[in-house]
């Protein structure tokens with residue numbers, strides 16, 4: 001049975017409000033449900049109720065939503081988990097990311113490729129790079145993320161299995177991203193406006209890409225009262241459009257290449 005120890009993360013829920021905290025023996029949590037000494041939790045299992053607080057082991061989603069410090073718009077879990085799936089990431093994959101931002105999507109990519117995988121991520125703004133680095137150091141389970149504080153202008157190392165772009169003008173760097181990935185590799189993008197989608201499609205139509213798809217993910221949550229099951233009154237109506245494409249060489253390579 002896994003028990004709560006000094007330095008570990010806990011998710012504290014009080015009447016639906018969630019707090020992600022790291023246990024420090026000499027500190028306490030002060031919330032509307034009263035004070036909770038972290039030393040009281042040490043040695044106890046996760047999944048317990050103490051006073052008015054429910055204590056859980058944080059999920060990956062909890063860490064993204066309540067742990068990472070946000071200094072930019074982030075890719076939310078409803079998209080990032082699907083992105084990792086669509087990029088076909090698995091243990092040992094190598095993935096390129098342009099636009100680290102706060103590192104929320106980087107965190108999911110890191111988790112998807114596992115300890116033998118590699119995430120190489122570019123962020124041009126120093127303050128965002130610093131914040132993302134801190135988030136990655138605090139929360140990533142494995143040392144598999146390589147952060148670059150520079151504008152992405154291309155990559156000369158080993159080709160990537162997949163790539164993801166979250167920048168305002170992806171069409172400006174698409175050819176460089178395409179050069180950095182293996183033939184047939186999936187390339188994903190997230191874009192907040194339809195105008196951007198239209199602009200990126202113009203680039204994708206030129207050549208060198210195939211199997212292009214545009215989609216969005218809507219998530220409607222439900223109230224959990226058994227006698228009155230119905231959607232919650234409010235929902236997040238829009239986060240971004242997802243564009244997926246794949247590297248395609250129109251001139252066929254000689255057989256075996």
Ligand SMILES: C[S@@+](CC[C@H](N)C(=O)[O-])C[C@H]1O[C@@H](n2cnc3c(N)ncnc32)[C@H](O)[C@@H]1O
Pocket residue numbers: 072073074075076098099100101102103104105106122123124125128150151152166167168173
């Ligand atoms: C919306 S944020 C990315 C958020 C990130 N995906 C997350 O989940 O936290 C976009 C970031 O891309 C960075 N950026 C824009 N163009 C870039 C480029 N050409 N090279 C590297 N970083 C770039 C911006 O500075 C900004 O921090």
